[in-house]
Amino acid sequence: MRKESLAFFKELVNTPSPSGYETKAAEVYRTYTKPFADEIRTDVMGNVWAIINPKAKRQVMLAGHMDEIGFAVHYVSDEGLLYFSAIGGHDSAIPVGQRVWIHGPKGRVPGVIGRKAIHLLTQDERKQKPELDDLWIDIGVSSRDDAMGLIELGDVVTYQWEFQKMAGDVVTARGFDNKMGCFIVAEALRHLSEKKPNKDVGVIAVATVQEEIGLRGARTSAIGTQAEAGIAVDVTHAIDYPSVDKKKHGDMRMGKGPVVARGANINPVMFDLTKQAAKDEGIDIQIEVEPGGTGTDANAMQIAGAGMATGLLGVAIRYMHTPVEVLSLTDVEQCATLMAAVCRKITAKTDFTPR
Ligand SMILES: [Zn+2]
DSSP states (O other), X not given: OOHHHHHHHHHHHHSOOBTTOOHHXXXXXXXXXXXXXXXXXXXXXXXXXXXXXXXXXXEEEEEEEOOBOEEEEEEEOTTSOEEEEEESOOOTTSSTTOEEEEEEXXXXXXXXXXXXXXXXXXXXXXXXXXXXXGXXXXXXXXXXXXXXXXXXXXXXXXXXXXXXXXXXXXXXXXXXXXXXXXXXXXXXXXXXXXXXXXTTEEEEEEEEOOOTTTSHHHHHHHHHHOOSEEEEEEEEEOOOSTTOOXXXXXXXXXXXXXXXXXXXXXXXXXXXXXXHHHHHHTOOOEEEEEOSOOSSHHHXXXXXXXXXXEEEEEEEEBSTTSTXXXXXXXXXXXXXXXXXXXXHHOOTTOOXXXX
């Protein structure tokens, strides 16, 4: 991966952005896309649009959500312990024993998520997984007043894990879901600034907000951009480790190329263009079958307003919604190349009506 691109990816991943609190990631996205966008806009939701050919008759919207899952502090006990609620979908087995940052008014505050020690658990407690309600964050103070000197109610919390290289092209971090997608739309736009789309086609690369809590930013962006066509990109599950069943989930693997979704959420013309673009670029793709609406921005985009011809790309990652998501950088790069190539195939005359 290009040095500047990797640096941007790392910064984006390491920048905390739980849903509703994406402004810092938005700034990183704006700064990176500025040199190759003709125009950048930020709307009242916080979505950032980086646009090439803003005046073109036909607009294509790209969407990669920049929010990540996290927690929000909703109560501080007399002992100074912080109780928190989930932003997005969490497995309650994960938080115990993690270091976290509380993003407070005076900067980030370190904390740990505590639970009573193994020796103090009863036989029954040992067999059960804790509920989020049973957990708290300890920031090292011993009273509510001391805690409130450092944080405020509503402060958001993220795990301390950051971007780390592993063997080969494999990397791990929290929040690849979906900083990875946000990175891909930015890279697709960069590719399109080097090798342009058709001159009557504009591309609006949107870093969307609030995906993890109901695809909220994609919905308003789809209406705001009035794009007739769009492509979302998000993580999907790699079904390549023990205990997951290919017969049930299909056969997506990390390191085997971008994933292209097919099903009701995907416009058939867009799907065919994507397949053709992959062939032309010499990129191997994996097909993920989505029999209904997907849980991604593509779903909100497709049914916003009078409807949008949507496509959905993905990268197969391991351990989604944990602080140790794992992916292949080559998959990510190829996904960005593919996304740009699909955009170049679209003309003002492309008829997306299913026939
Ligand atoms: Zn997610």
